[in-house]
Amino acid sequence: MRPSVSIIGAGRVGTALGLALKAANYRVEIVVTKHRVSAQRAAKLIGPQTVGLAEAQLDGLSRSQVASFNRASLIIIATPDDVIAPVANRLVTVFRLKLFGLARREKSAPSVVLHTSGALSSEVLAPLRKLGFGIGSLHPLLSISDPKSGADLFSRAFFSVEGDAPAERLARSIVHNLGGQAFSIPAGAKALYHAAALTASPNMIALFDIALEMLSSCGLSRRRAQQVLLPLVESTLANLKVRDPKWALTGPFKRGDAATIRRHIAAMRSANLHDALAAYALLGRRSLALAKSQKANRSGHEAITRILSALNDDNKSPR
Structure with a gap:
């Protein structure tokens, strides 16, 4: 059975991933995004489980939305790079406040958090590791100009993956199920890797x-x-x-x-x-x-x- 997913960030990459994961029979529990336009676009492509809500205000989710978030075994943070650390820290705060019912670490609670940055390593998510999460990064080596065409490209794309062993295994599984190919580089080489992609x-x-x-x-x-x-x-x-x-x-x-x-x-x-x-x-x-x-x-x-x-x-x- 493929893991269910919650996504934070519905820009081009986040929405494309949500669309591709849904097509590959992953259950997308909820998509949380900051901008109203992004939320509307993602809702049309992925489904009504898209919520327009500032990432820094995750504790503003309704009870039913919290339940949807908590059903996912994977969280993907697909925000701009400078927002990833604040989102990770906010998730730590939310989890510690027991807003997502994670105090006892239920089996159904999210167990892995991945981000989609090319330049940042999984260490930007380190605060979540202290709560028992596996952390990693999953970066599609693609130029995504719009979510729909981007989702179609994943099947022939390469993805850079790295992180804790459970997170990397899950990331590789996702890439395989999307039809892509995964490769790994050391966490310390992410910035140089991304510069190569930029070039x-x-x-x-x-x-x-x-x-x-x-x-x-x-x-x-x-x-x-x-x-x-x-x-x-x-x-x-x-x-x-x-x-x-x-x-x-x-x-x-x-x-x-x-x-x-x-x-x-x-x-x-x-x-x-x-x-x-x-x-x-x-x-x-x-x-x-x-x-x-x-x-x-x-x-x-x-x-x-x-x-x-x-x-x-x-x-x-x-x-």
Whole structure:
């Protein structure tokens, strides 16, 4: 029998998880969220057990809502990162006040608390461990723009899980039942892990926006520029699905085409595209390192090294 769940936080991740868990035959007992709009949206997708209530006021739940909360064997905190610790502390206060009837630790009482942060480890929930809870984190490595499509993506997603042994086992079970794949990293590496995810996803959006700016300087509208570039991005991702980055790399850095690199830099300078030039220099050095690992066209790669070194010196010079 799959455990029943209570969820605190009904933003994109919390609502997507609630929707996916419900579809996977988990019983979602109650969803508590701070914002009225989020509560209404979650209620439409998950069910009427969604309650609009400030997370810091969990003791404001009605008797029937408390009963629903207490029936769950798992609590998932899916709030913004800076709210997780206050929610955990508030739960401790509520439980100690016996508002949820946990004084005797009934078998039906919640036994595991998970949060969904990518950057924080399970230790942010440490106060709950003192009350006998297993604590852990369950982070879907996905870009979730809306709950419904996000719920559909879980079946092919990777999830980072860590925490106490019972919590990690339960988290892995959830991932398996959602159709995803779980992996673990040390708790102390969560921030670096999340920075890697940021680099591969949200920062990729920022890089794409720089490319849009560059094509806009060529006379294309932003909308048309996006249409033009997306197939290129998709083909690059297709290469990455089957090749290591050093073999998926294409273009003038791989070829050692120093003349083209010079033309690129001159064009960006002429158009006063300073962000583009800075990104080009930084990522160009990494592209060059990948290209050099293949040990081809060494003279071309050395010429590009000198070009990028000079560009770096120029960027450091006062304007």
